[in-house]
Amino acid sequence: MKKSIAIDMDNVLVDIELNWINWYEKAFGLRVEREAMRGIPEDAAFPDPIAARSLLYQPGFFLNAPIIEGAAEALQSLKEHYDLYIVSAAMEFPNSLIEKHDWLARYLPFISWRNIVLCGDKSIIGTDILIDDHTKNLDPFKGETILFTAGHNINVERHTRVNNWAEALDLLLVEERLAP
């Protein structure tokens, strides 16, 4: 039986940092450098964090976010060896529910609706592996955890880290893992 992987969306499949920078610039005329997001909570990188958070509720914010480099190709490869589930904590932003569904249909059409989970707390997700950028999701997870690098988590040391999808494939497609 294939092992199962739960894969987070924001900062793992979706380049939400770049998207947020772009939307903030469009709304408030000021461009934050991506480097400013390193080692601090995401919204704290913006001059006005409350205004920055208000953007998350704007129609189109999630739908039009760009995909992270290599994500689609990586999932195509992983799908041959693992059962993949997209697991996004979308429930905090109800407007994002349909946008996240539609984003997946646009960028990852080979992922079935059966394999999409929009939730709040991820602690009840029972896959073998979780790939996520947030320790709040990884820490209580019962299976194997993989931390996907995002600006806010660069100082975290307690989970196996991958910096990009190429590194994730190196970790997950090694022979010892795939042997029956």
Next chain:
Amino acid sequence: MKKSIAIDMDNVLVDIELNWINWYEKAFGLRVEREAMRGIPEDAAFPDPIAARSLLYQPGFFLNAPIIEGAAEALQSLKEHYDLYIVSAAMEFPNSLIEKHDWLARYLPFISWRNIVLCGDKSIIGTDILIDDHTKNLDPFKGETILFTAGHNINVERHTRVNNWAEALDLLLVEERLAP
């Protein structure tokens, strides 16, 4: 630590049978008796099953469905002793995502967004208990299963059955279960 229960929506919290009968009558002028739904797939009870299924895609179908008798009071009681998660296979009907969220906010406002899961396949849900009306969800579930009676499942015998929320409370709030 409290045990966790995943609770299905349609036919467990939401009276989708009655709702479907009402919508079919409004759309096609013919009222199907609830008894006609017993022991057969839900859509097969309607003279035109394809027309009946088309109603599931209509705006408002899920949002305006009535709550099942005793469900809100039962969840209030269970919440004191269990971690409750609402787990609905909503992903097949993308239009239902926001409606299911809004339905829960209306009828069960004491359930946090953190405890709501809208998904496809429920096999990766890792709660201790699942209450559901569909064997396709209960059969692959790894924890304890409770079949909530709906017309279509009256002949199923391979899961513990409860016919209503009063019976569910009798099963789940007995002293032996709640003892630390």
